[in-house]
Amino acid sequence: MHAVTSGQAPEQAHETVSHKIAFIGGGNMAQALIGGLLAQQFKAADITVSEPVEALHDTLRELGVKVTTDNQQAVHDARVVVLAVKPQVMALVLEPLRDQFKNQLIISIAAGVTISTLSRLLGNYPRIVRAMPNTPALIQTGASGLYATAAVETADRALATTVLQAAGLVLWVEQEQQLDAVTAVSGSGPAYFFYLMEAMIQAGQDMGLTEAQSKALTLQTALGAAKMAVNSPHSPAQLRKNVTSPNGTTQAAIEAMDATQVNVHIQQALQAAATRSAELAIALEHSSATVK
Numbered sequence: 001m002h003a004v005t006s007g008q009a010p011e012q013a014h015e016t017v018s019h020k021i022a023f024i025g026g027g028n029m030a031q032a033l034i035g036g037l038l039a040q041q042f043k044a045a046d047i048t049v050s051e052p053v054e055a056l057h058d059t060l061r062e063l064g065v066k067v068t069t070d071n072q073q074a075v076h077d078a079r080v081v082v083l084a085v086k087p088q089v090m091a092l093v094l095e096p097l098r099d100q101f102k103n104q105l106i107i108s109i110a111a112g113v114t115i116s117t118l119s120r121l122l123g124n125y126p127r128i129v130r131a132m133p134n135t136p137a138l139i140q141t142g143a144s145g146l147y148a149t150a151a152v153e154t155a156d157r158a159l160a161t162t163v164l165q166a167a168g169l170v171l172w173v174e175q176e177q178q179l180d181a182v183t184a185v186s187g188s189g190p191a192y193f194f195y196l197m198e199a200m201i202q203a204g205q206d207m208g209l210t211e212a213q214s215k216a217l218t219l220q221t222a223l224g225a226a227k228m229a230v231n232s233p234h235s236p237a238q239l240r241k242n243v244t245s246p247n248g249t250t251q252a253a254i255e256a257m258d259a260t261q262v263n264v265h266i267q268q269a270l271q272a273a274a275t276r277s278a279e280l281a282i283a284l285e286h287s288s289a290t291v292k
């Protein structure tokens, strides 16, 4: 795995980029990515979202983008098409689009849907990049893993990098299978930190803080720890040791976590995410039917 680019908002943030981008699906992840694009160098007028759920249209229109329910219309003039629907409906969504792609770069963000499945569903269309972003894209603090076959040209790779870089860190992987690990670590990753926050907020309340107090302390601590880990020359392991005074309170907490093998459980949880990503790939590989 190698980094093509890293860091947060790109340096050229205020230059306008004029590429027509169509999103098929306007749900959570599409909205997060659009938030990143709009905060960077992309124009709302160049973005079209096709979303069948009318209840989402007002939210999408508030972003300033064009909204439609017609997937074919959305992709027609686009330079980039982002497939942002659930893996389980990808086959149904792509079937009517099969003959609609001429020069568009397709970026699929669907977990576990392989390039070969996408290409097959689109009649061997070659210009496809798979990406696995995450929801902090909304605040340009996302992390995306990208993969494309050797058939995808440098210019298309660069364009995919530009689009996803508007959301934060971009890493290209050299093997498609590595996207299962990316999905487990960063795609689903925000949920693990939110889970830890939930548990810490509850623990603070159980020990006598109000919910507001416990939440404020937990969130600021998460922010501080993340910023330290990103900016420090030391590893997370060293930073943890720095907090841990001999026979102190942190040692008591870490010993309690080690006693119940919290680290092993976290590794098992990420493995479950990667396994599910691989399962989706297998289920969709030969089928055009929906998958559970």
Ligand SMILES: NC(=O)C1=CN([C@@H]2O[C@H](COP(=O)(O)OP(=O)(O)OC[C@H]3O[C@@H](n4cnc5c(N)ncnc54)[C@H](O)[C@@H]3O)[C@@H](O)[C@H]2O)C=CC1
Pocket: 024, 025, 026, 027, 028, 029, 030, 050, 051, 052, 053, 056, 071, 084, 085, 086, 087, 089, 092, 093, 109, 110, 111, 132, 133, 134, 135, 187, 188
């Ligand atoms: N939510 C997350 O944190 C991440 C999600 N992903 C991937 O992004 C994709 C979308 O996930 P979410 O945004 O969370 O789901 P979501 O359910 O919020 O959004 C999917 C949208 O697709 C729309 N849709 C359904 N059928 C459609 C059709 N025929 N044509 C156009 N749109 C249609 C739905 O109405 C829905 O609004 C999934 O494939 C997921 O694996 C990837 C990275 C992170």
Ligand SMILES: O=C(O)[C@@H]1CCC=N1
Pocket: 111, 183, 187, 188
């Ligand atoms: O839970 C999911 O399937 C999606 C993919 C990564 C994050 N959310």
